[in-house]
Amino acid sequence: MADSTPLLTTTQQNSPDESETPKFQYQHHYGTVENTIEQCIGDLSFAQFLQAVLVSIAWLFDAQQTFISIFVDAEPTWHCNTPDGSCNSSLTNICHLPNNSWSWDLPISTSTISEWNLECTGSLIVGLPASAFFIGCLLGGLLLSTLADSTLGRKKLLLLTCLLMSLAALATAFVTNVWMYSVLRFLSGFGRGAIGGCSLVLSSELVGKRWRGPVGIMGFVCFTLGFLSLPAMAYANRGSSWRNLYIWTSLPSIFYCIFIHLIVRESPRWLLVKGRKEEAISTLKSMATENENMKWSFSGLSLEQETWNNINFYSAIKVLLEKKWALGRLSMVMLTSFGIGMVYYGMPLGLGNLSFNLYLSVTFNAVSEFPSSLITFFVVEKIKRKSSLMVFGILSGICSVMSVVVGKQGWMRLQVGFELVSFFSACTAFNILLIYSLELFPTCVRNSAVSMVRQGVMLGGVFSPVVVGAGRKNNGFVSYGVFGLVISFSSLFVVCLPETKGKTLCDTMDEEEQKERKEIRSAIGCDNDTIAAGV
Template sequence: MAEADSTPLLSQISNSEPPLLEKHLPSLDSTIEKCIGDFSWSQFLQAMLVSFAWFFDAQQTFISVFTDAEPKSWHCKTTTESCNSASSDICLLSRDSWDWDFPKQKSTISEFSLECSGSLVTGLPASAFFIGCLIGGLLLATLADSSLGRKTMLFVSCLVMALSTLFTAVFSTNIWIYSALRFVGGFGRATIGTCALVLSTELVGRRWRGQVGVMGFVFFTLGFLSLPAMAYANRESSWRNLYVWTSVPTIFYSMAVYFLVYESPRWLFVRGRKEDAVKNMAQISNNQNIIMSFSSMAFEEETWNVDLYSAIKILVKKKWAFRRLSAVMAIGFGTGMVYYGMPLALGDLDFNLYLSIAFNALSELPSSLVTFFLVENLNRKSSLLFFTSLSGICSIMSVLRGKIWTRLQIGFELVSFFSACTAFDMLLIFTIELFPTCVRNSAVAMVRQALVFGGVFSPVLAAAGRGSDGFVSYGVFGIVIGCFGLFVVCLPETRGRGICDTMDEEEHKDKFVSCIIEHGSAGSDV
């Protein structure tokens, strides 16, 4: 017994674990790392082209802030006691007695005569867009993992979003057709961010995965930032021009994706298309020797066939996967409500709309830069907990009233939005690292659906906040993101950990880590 107890702990682990590990060949991840681990200009250009989809995604996500803006400036046509532009309520006046100070076509509210409609009607187009995103994500989520792949799904999504955006400008004759077309746009847009993020990170090696993922967030920021500039240039023209200006470039971008982007080698391998995968890797890394050398490499392949919705089924069936998915979706819901809701609620604050939107868009840039430069050094769990808590606190403080607090409102709002953006970025990178290749796109898609689901409630809260000094909007935003951010404690840390490609590989890795922890605990007891 004494001799047995004197055996070093690490020796006990090494003697017990190899039989388990010897059953498995090197992972697909480690095999691909040998081929595309070094970052080349070809990989950079591919990743940048794919990530640029976020630019157009941002434009359609926030375009309603300007096209559906509630008009405030009007004047009386005749000088009467009943009509006073400073104190009268236009809903109590006859339509012939007043008029807008700007062209009627500037906003959908004025063109469709919705100035006296309730918040549910005026917020319907924005809500329809997010509902379309939600339903589209649920129906299309697994297509990128199953039959279509990352590239084809990205192309189809961008093209559908672009065409529906163009049709919105041409065929919208009332609020109902307009809302229906916004729903179609949201439905098509649903998988753009997911496919762009997953595809761009799967085109590069592990060392550059975080930085490439952040590249998409930077393009999203630039797309968001382009909106106030375009809206300001279009301030005296029809709202339809914004949809035309954003749709035409997206159509050309869709064609570029179809002809210039390569499919993910990881997805091709998982689908059993080894020859196509090797050929793509050779073109991406600009190294034709890969075709010759790869045939001699052995690696673990997927043991189950991924078909439509099977990725979602296995995520729910596996307890560890369902636990992770539930936690990240809960965090995503709280983060999404703040991320999508704050720009819509900026009308509650006493600040210029164009400047406040520009400041919010600009706050995304340092958020992306912080994530880009610190992603390799930040623990996923602690950073997510910090940014969700900070966002919640500042969101609540932005509705406090008083001489001092009112002046600081926009500052608190910007800090809250910055924190929500950073939490958003970290959550998506965290999700990529939590799930293997065979279900990664579906997992990220489900998290983005949780984000969008939070966004569904944002237009209603933003509209309701106008009558409550912003507390119903910003107060609820702060409470929700602060509470739901606590779910991060249920997740394992993934910083510096290699990504897996199969569910079996992920499970064996977790068992191996658990074994080390158990032996470590036993050793400490001894």
């Protein structure tokens, strides 16, 4: 990497009668793409802010499709038709009553459960659409996410996946049975699986190091807004068909895809790593704070970085699996993400099991994400990743178990309070987990690694509807107890991961290995040969 050619030179073009010293002139060698881009977009310009906001809005539609099952697949309330006292809607099992002895409180079209007579089917069938969605998320993330590092890039993959999710959601409004419903939920999840990771990576790579954390939190805030919009839309739609919710959430998302195509730019980091320097220069010029009449050059990029231009399909995943240190990091962080995902997606789905108003409880859970995002926003640059992730994970588990204990005592309000604290802690742990994952892996495999971590979260989501279904007959006793134990145990795996707070992001696997060797050498005083053998 000892090349004397500057990675970046920018000169201000003056008119013939001007003799000012150029305002921008860099004559130093910058060893990485990170340093090069920092010279261009270290300060947050309006163009960067606009790009980051547009990319982060994808999280809003992500949240709507993720949690829409809370309302469309909820079991409606019912009442007895017999005046003789043989039926009690609060105590009697609906499946033990004759069909003519009870009725739904609202029209049967308000829920998939009532429309397709699923009230007495097993928990596997009732939870099938939600589980199919999360299975689709899992497979979609595994099969699609690496395209952002290899062939398509961040922008095109975000556009493709968001459009697939939206079109499948729109088609869901016209299905006639639970089987087609589950298939389309799977397709919607398949597209959704790569959206969050791709959006997070693209927005963070469009800004400088100083703004990476705040921009990442912006996506979390948009996700919260999407989650919060659902109870309001569902309440406005109460008494009407559940199909309306899918139409209301899918159409704006389709129009959003048009804006992505027309306005959003590709990641300059990815373009440079792929050797597409002219496109990277054009992107950087459009986002730099002062770029009028400036000449740009990246002629000095090292061959080490250029070799990543020849990366093959899915080779990013292969590289992660071949490197022992990368595989170790990926395994530990995915085990952690599994427990967080089970609680993060399972708790909102299980709110119908609690003896509390569904609209209010969902609203409280959505609102609790705001302080979670704000706390992460303000302290992300000050807290250590490992310890904070473990503390919030264990706290979530303890409160989840406590909600089970107090619920058995009949203290419903206290139960909801513990549930909110547990969900808040899981949200905060989730936010920190994603930022932590960004910092654990270099640019060449970052999107694939983050997406794999999200697949661990999705895998937890796959099991959560079944756990929720098992807890319907005991007011959530089984589901919330399992949630608490799983997230507490999985949070302990972060002990095996390195701390990344304040560390510089690397662009290639070799750079990451060299940085790790240097840190280990400075910590224990070993020589280079010993460290190289260990890595």
